[in-house]
Amino acid sequence: MDFSLTEEQKLIQQAAKDFAQTELLPEVIERDDAQRFPEEEVKKLGELGFLGMMVDPKYGGSGLDTLSYVLAMEELSKIDASTSVIMSVNNSLVCWGLEKFGTEEQKEKYLTKIATGEILGAFCLSEPEAGSDATSQRTTAIDQGDHYILNGTKNWITNGSSASVYIVIAQTDKEKKHRGINALIVEKGAEGFEIGPKENKLGIRGSDTHSLIFNDVKVPKSNRIGEDGFGFKFAMKTLAGGRIGIAAQALGIAAGAYELALKYSKERKAFGTEISNHQAIAFKLADMHTDIQAARLLVYQAARDKDNGTNYDLSGAMAKLYASKVAMETTVEAVQIHGGNGFVKDYHVERLMRDAKITQIYEGTSEIQKIVISRSILQ
Numbered sequence: 001m002d003f004s005l006t007e008e009q010k011l012i013q014q015a016a017k018d019f020a021q022t023e024l025l026p027e028v029i030e031r032d033d034a035q036r037f038p039e040e041e042v043k044k045l046g047e048l049g050f051l052g053m054m055v056d057p058k059y060g061g062s063g064l065d066t067l068s069y070v071l072a073m074e075e076l077s078k079i080d081a082s083t084s085v086i087m088s089v090n091n092s093l094v095c096w097g098l099e100k101f102g103t104e105e106q107k108e109k110y111l112t113k114i115a116t117g118e119i120l121g122a123f124c125l126s127e128p129e130a131g132s133d134a135t136s137q138r139t140t141a142i143d144q145g146d147h148y149i150l151n152g153t154k155n156w157i158t159n160g161s162s163a164s165v166y167i168v169i170a171q172t173d174k175e176k177k178h179r180g181i182n183a184l185i186v187e188k189g190a191e192g193f194e195i196g197p198k199e200n201k202l203g204i205r206g207s208d209t210h211s212l213i214f215n216d217v218k219v220p221k222s223n224r225i226g227e228d229g230f231g232f233k234f235a236m237k238t239l240a241g242g243r244i245g246i247a248a249q250a251l252g253i254a255a256g257a258y259e260l261a262l263k264y265s266k267e268r269k270a271f272g273t274e275i276s277n278h279q280a281i282a283f284k285l286a287d288m289h290t291d292i293q294a295a296r297l298l299v300y301q302a303a304r305d306k307d308n309g310t311n312y313d314l315s316g317a318m319a320k321l322y323a324s325k326v327a328m329e330t331t332v333e334a335v336q337i338h339g340g341n342g343f344v345k346d347y348h349v350e351r352l353m354r355d356a357k358i359t360q361i362y363e364g365t366s367e368i369q370k371i372v373i374s375r376s377i378l379q
Ligand code: CAA
Pocket: 089, 093, 123, 125, 126, 131, 132, 133, 134, 135, 156, 157, 158, 178, 179, 232, 233, 236, 237, 239, 240, 313, 362, 363, 364, 365, 368, 371, 372
């Protein structure tokens, strides 16, 4: 396995690192406190080409590979996971699915604007009673000839109020179970489409997470993605790639916390010496470094699989499962190394610890990743 980076990949990595330091770091604590969406910062991400990284330039994208996307996600997530999830959803769950399965008309109308960051997209699968059990969709899209009538509620939607275009998964034919589900493109402002209150979250507090309510919303059939009944497969295929993005986010959170803990341990003194000279701290750093490198290899491998056209359901699920576990464990240890200061917002590690938790939950919980992994190795 050779993960040496090309000159272009190194440039992307450096650009993301610089962006995170100069644009995200200065107000990251205030945004987290106030639950403030990084509006200006996201605009600049679009100008950098980071909101449609893997999209063909003919649709306004940057035409880069998955490994470049993962490198950028990792660097941004070291500093601000709220901003990186906005970027991840736009890239993996919205742009990718539209480019891969959308019609030419849908790509021209929606993808170009979303890939350039002119507008944002959202992916709406989860419901109050359909989280992990995603086939149990209660939202209905009833076929009315040339359009669908959409009714139901979606929960925990990233970019919930900041998006302009929503990909909504809904049940058309209940008898056909998951084969009767469709994916529809819904525009903000459609009659009957209401955005629910913003969630008050433990972590990634800068991103806007909302419930969405659909009350007899008319959606033209030309806004359906793929054939009738393709919606569930569409969601699964899209999420398989999304999981690589979240794995990279988890990796970045872990690496960010480790870098802070390493620096702190060389500055902070106790018992007459820097705390890094105490084996109790040095061993923690050794474990963190090893775990992060193992997670990085899994994440890069999944990205490579996607770039090579190899199936990445298994490698993406393993990367997300492991990287999110490492993110959680590493951030807890980073807080511990910081001692009392770790419990204080100014030192950043408590935020990283709170942000880490969601990587074990969204885009498939760790338990769901284990279902995907075990089915894959047992088939
Ligand atoms: N690619 C293509 N098709 C797939 C697939 C994949 N990766 N995985 C499953 N499918 C297909 C199956 O082939 C099957 O179709 P057929 O019957 O036609 O062959 C169909 O999907 C149903 O599959 P299963 O029988 O395996 O379904 P299941 O009920 O056992 O569930 C599951 C499978 C993996 C548990 C799935 O429900 C799942 O992934 N759940 C988690 C949902 C999830 O990740 N939610 C995240 C919400 S989005 C989010 O968090 C975004 C955000 O804002 C950050």
